[in-house]
């Protein structure tokens with residue numbers, strides 16, 4: 695197991711989503727108390743959106759100062775803005791349209807009918823510019839030190855929209871790339887790359903279900919990031935795996951919360 699990784703296993707997907715939402719409230723409130731602001735990178739996928747829905751219904755939700763939270767995405771499906779497949783649209787319906795975020799601090803990736811038209815490379819380059827514009831001198835590079843980055847993963851090991859053996863898995867210069875012919879539809883996407891992912895102070899990998907158990911076990915036993923991109927998703931200070939029992943099924947004896 696990658697010694698830098700922490701693993702917490704929950705009895706079921708609902709508990710994982712609720713517990714992750716509770717973790718986010720505490721983390722973001724503490725960061726804002728210490729520094730006045732915080733940054734969070736959202737993920738698409740069922741688990742990521744379930745967490746946002748739980749956050750919306752959390753009784754402690756508004757302990758977060760939503761106006762002082764910078765929001766980014768780890769990836770986006772390159773589809774029209776009102777396409778139900780858009781991660782941004784799903785995140786707005788699940789949470790963002792229900793809390794008083796500062797629109798200027800919600801950094802969405804461009805849709806395919808936006809200012810860059812149907813050019814995912816232009817959309818990716820523009821998002822890299824957004825990241826660079828929000829980086830501070832102490833970030834030591836063109837990407838902010840995101841406080842928390844949520845990432846899902848696929849059964850074959852993708853994370854964000856970095857798929858196994860894809861060009862994005864070899865990208866070590868650019869922070870954001872266009873991704874085409876993705877095995878997971880929609881086929882065209884915009885994604886952070888490993889350098890951008892590893893700019894995060896904390897990476898929280900969130901997943902559920904038996905279908906992810908092999909990828910989880912392989913990632914935690916040192917698989918290579920080109921063959922299994924989620925293995926390359928590490929935070930500068932913390933890599934936290936939040937799993938349900940099924941997704942942890944191949945990890946051997948890891949305590950479950952609560953023990954079941």
Ligand SMILES: O=C(O)[C@H](O)[C@@H](O)[C@H](O)[C@H](O)COP(=O)(O)O
Pocket residue numbers: 737738739740741742769770771781845846847848852853854855878901
């Ligand atoms: O835009 C996307 O599709 C995601 O960012 C992707 O990386 C997702 O997080 C995983 O595929 C897990 O998705 P599920 O949680 O639905 O399994």
